[in-house]
Amino acid sequence: MLKNLLLPLKIKSMELANRVVMPAMGTSLGSDAMVGEPLLAYMKRRAKGGAGLIITEVTAVHLSGAASPNQPAVYDDRFIPGLKKLADCVHQAGGKVAMQLHHAGRESYYLLKKGEALSPSAVPSLMLRLVPREMTREEILKIIASFGQAAVRAREAGFDAVEVHGAHGYLLMQFLSALSNLREDEYGGSLTNRARFVVEVLQAVRQGVGDDYPVLLRLSVEEFIQNGYTVEDIQTILPDLVKAGADVIHASVGTFGSPGLIFCAPSEYEPGFNACGPRRSKKRWMCRSSRWAVLPTPFWPMK
Numbered sequence: 001m002l003k004n005l006l007l008p009l010k011i012k013s014m015e016l017a018n019r020v021v022m023p024a025m026g027t028s029l030g031s032d033a034m035v036g037e038p039l040l041a042y043m044k045r046r047a048k049g050g051a052g053l054i055i056t057e058v059t060a061v062h063l064s065g066a067a068s069p070n071q072p073a074v075y076d077d078r079f080i081p082g083l084k085k086l087a088d089c090v091h092q093a094g095g096k097v098a099m100q101l102h103h104a105g106r107e108s109y110y111l112l113k114k115g116e117a118l119s120p121s122a123v124p125s126l127m128l129r130l131v132p133r134e135m136t137r138e139e140i141l142k143i144i145a146s147f148g149q150a151a152v153r154a155r156e157a158g159f160d161a162v163e164v165h166g167a168h169g170y171l172l173m174q175f176l177s178a179l180s181n182l183r184e185d186e187y188g189g190s191l192t193n194r195a196r197f198v199v200e201v202l203q204a205v206r207q208g209v210g211d212d213y214p215v216l217l218r219l220s221v222e223e224f225i226q227n228g229y230t231v232e233d234i235q236t237i238l239p240d241l242v243k244a245g246a247d248v249i250h251a252s253v254g255t256f257g258s259p260g261l262i263f264c265a266p267s268e269y270e271p272g273f274n275a276c277g278p279r280r281s282k283k284r285w286m287c288r289s290s291r292w293a294v295l296p297t298p299f300w301p302m303k
């Protein structure tokens, strides 16, 4: 697997010089949801490292989904010039850059405190213990559309790809998980229904950016919590996610409340500790499609 690490890779219109990928990491360096000098300075340093692809941190697609007031945002055209500077930093160093599109759902302490956090159902946040508000159908459709619009802005800002954040207990995963989604409409119940929100987000993104633009989906393939979903469950919906527009499944694990907060695993974990989840999710479907890859965290193509 590692022998391919420094080889180039083409994903739709994006040509990577190598397969080293820096996954998204929140920096708390945004200011009033805008990209400022501290974030640009941080990104310039990262880009100098020579990774083929850098995925920028969680970027809010809608005001109702900001994890903090300072988190970089992409829900309005006014953010495009700052985001463009961020993309330029990576391009100037010869790398490619993807924007991570994010809605925190119930995992936003500042929105929970104001009683404004949204989620598929009014189930308390596992970490923050406060209760979000159940989304109406209109809100669901509005947030789906906002992912599509955000992806178009990312492309306008010069990003080479987008990554839809469907992992780590945020809004998309709150729909996927039977522990946080108690809905009785078509967005709740069976796994197919719970995955509908993710599918429709991907469709909106794909419709916005067109066929040739790379769309990644970050997914926790194992919930790592009592009665949570498993890799075997995720295997059953992967074909729908790919059909809806995901070119890459960037496999991670865990949610808020998983022991050891495994999705932000400390350096005590062995390198590659997480590779078994992606490997297991990939096994069943790989032979059926050459269009996509399941990438582990740390993230590299498994061909």
Ligand SMILES: Cc1cc2nc3c(=O)[nH]c(=O)nc-3n(C[C@H](O)[C@H](O)[C@H](O)COP(=O)(O)O)c2cc1C
Pocket: 023, 024, 025, 026, 027, 056, 057, 058, 100, 165, 167, 168, 218, 252, 263, 264, 265, 297, 298, 299
């Ligand atoms: C401070 C911090 C911030 C993070 N922010 C994000 C984020 O914005 N989006 C995301 O998908 N993952 C985020 N992660 C998870 C990382 O992308 C990565 O999956 C995790 O740190 C595991 O590291 P590894 O890839 O070196 O095993 C964050 C992790 C840390 C430690």
